[in-house]
Amino acid sequence: MSGTAARDASTPSGAPAPFARKAAVRSFSVDGTEQVCRDFAPVADDDAGLPPIFMVHGFRGDHHGLLRIVEALPRHRVLVPDLPGFGAGAALPGTHDVPAYTAFVREALADLGMGPDTVLLGHSFGSIIAAHLAAQSPELISELVLVNPICEPALEGPKGITSKAAELYYRLAAALPEKPGMALLRSPVIVRGMSMLMAKTKDPGLRRWIHSQHDAYFSAFANRRVVLDAFRASISATVRDVAAQLSMPVLLIAAEQDDLGSVRGQRLLAELIPDAELQILPGVGHLVHYEKPAEAADTIEDFLSRRHI
Numbered sequence: 001m002s003g004t005a006a007r008d009a010s011t012p013s014g015a016p017a018p019f020a021r022k023a024a025v026r027s028f029s030v031d032g033t034e035q036v037c038r039d040f041a042p043v044a045d046d047d048a049g050l051p052p053i054f055m056v057h058g059f060r061g062d063h064h065g066l067l068r069i070v071e072a073l074p075r076h077r078v079l080v081p082d083l084p085g086f087g088a089g090a091a092l093p094g095t096h097d098v099p100a101y102t103a104f105v106r107e108a109l110a111d112l113g114m115g116p117d118t119v120l121l122g123h124s125f126g127s128i129i130a131a132h133l134a135a136q137s138p139e140l141i142s143e144l145v146l147v148n149p150i151c152e153p154a155l156e157g158p159k160g161i162t163s164k165a166a167e168l169y170y171r172l173a174a175a176l177p178e179k180p181g182m183a184l185l186r187s188p189v190i191v192r193g194m195s196m197l198m199a200k201t202k203d204p205g206l207r208r209w210i211h212s213q214h215d216a217y218f219s220a221f222a223n224r225r226v227v228l229d230a231f232r233a234s235i236s237a238t239v240r241d242v243a244a245q246l247s248m249p250v251l252l253i254a255a256e257q258d259d260l261g262s263v264r265g266q267r268l269l270a271e272l273i274p275d276a277e278l279q280i281l282p283g284v285g286h287l288v289h290y291e292k293p294a295e296a297a298d299t300i301e302d303f304l305s306r307r308h309i
Helices: 063-071 098-111 125-136 160-175 178-185 188-198 204-217 224-236 239-245 263-272 293-305
Strands: 023-030 033-040 053-056 078-081 119-123 143-147 250-255 276-281
Touching: 023 098, 033 063, 033 098, 053 063, 053 098, 053 125, 063 078, 063 119, 063 204, 063 293, 098 125, 098 224, 119 125, 125 143, 125 224, 125 239, 143 293, 160 178, 160 224, 178 224, 188 204, 239 263, 250 263, 250 293, 263 276, 276 293
Parallel strands: 053 078, 053 119, 119 143, 143 250, 250 276
Antiparallel strands: 023 033, 033 078
16 A cells, blocks of 8 residues: 555645555566556445556656546546656666567556556656557557657757756766765755756645655666666657557647647647547646646546546
8 A cells, every 4th residue: 555645736735635545556577577556446336347547657756646646536446557667666677768668568467457448548758658558559458548748859949958958967877986876866956956847836835745746756766777768768759659550549638838748749749649639738737647636637537438438
C-alpha cells in the first residue's frame, strides 16, 4: 500500500486531502530485474466491469505523480508501475531508451494479466512510451489516453535552447565522480527550480504541495546512467512520430500553458491521429496530474463512457 498523501485541490487551503485508495503491490520480472506495480481495485464492487487503466508516468517521476488521477477515477481498476530505474523499479541491464521502456510496458501488461480491454494512459514522457506501445501492439489495448502529450521535438523551436542546456546538466552529472554527480542531480536548489518553472497554479497551498512532491520523489532513481538515458529518450522522440499508426480511439488531454507542448502543436498532433479527441484544459501547464486531476479524470470518464456503453 502506498502511504503517499495525494490530495484534492478543492480544499480551501489548496493543500490536497489524504490519498484514500489502497493498492496491492505486485512484483514481476523484466530482463532479469525486479519491477513493481501498484494495483488499485475499484472502490465499489459494482464497478468491476469497467475497463482497467494502466498508467505510465513521466521523466524523473514514479507512481506517486499519478496518484491524484488514480484517486479521481474510483470506479476503475488502475495499475501504475514505476518505470525501470525510477522509484522502486530496478534499472535494466541495457540502455533506458524508448524501445526499452516500450518493451517494459508490453511485458508488464502480459505479466500482470491485462487483457485487450485495457486503457493505456501516459503522462509527459510516459505519453511517448504509451504511444509507441499502442502503435506497435494495438491488439493489447482498447483506448489510449495521453495527458500533457509530447507533441513537438524538444530540440526544435524556442525551447530547444532549454533542452540543450538540460542535456548538458545531465551529461555533466554523469561525467563527474559518483558523489558530486549524484549531488548535482539531487540538488534541492535545482529540483525546486524545475518545480517552480512547471507549476502554474496561483494557489500557494497547492504550489507548496507540488514542490514537496518533487522534493520527495524527483530524485528517486537508481543511478546516473538511468537519468541520462531517460532524459535523452525524452527529448529524442515524440508522440507525433507514431501518430498516424494509432488505430484505436485516442484522447489527448493538453494544457493551455504547457511549456513542453504548444496548443498549436497539440492541434496538429490531433490531426495526425486517425481517431483522436483533443481536450485543452485552461489555466494549467505541464502538471495537469497535480493541478487539475479531477478535470482530467472527468474528461477520461466521459471519453470512455461513450465507448463502453
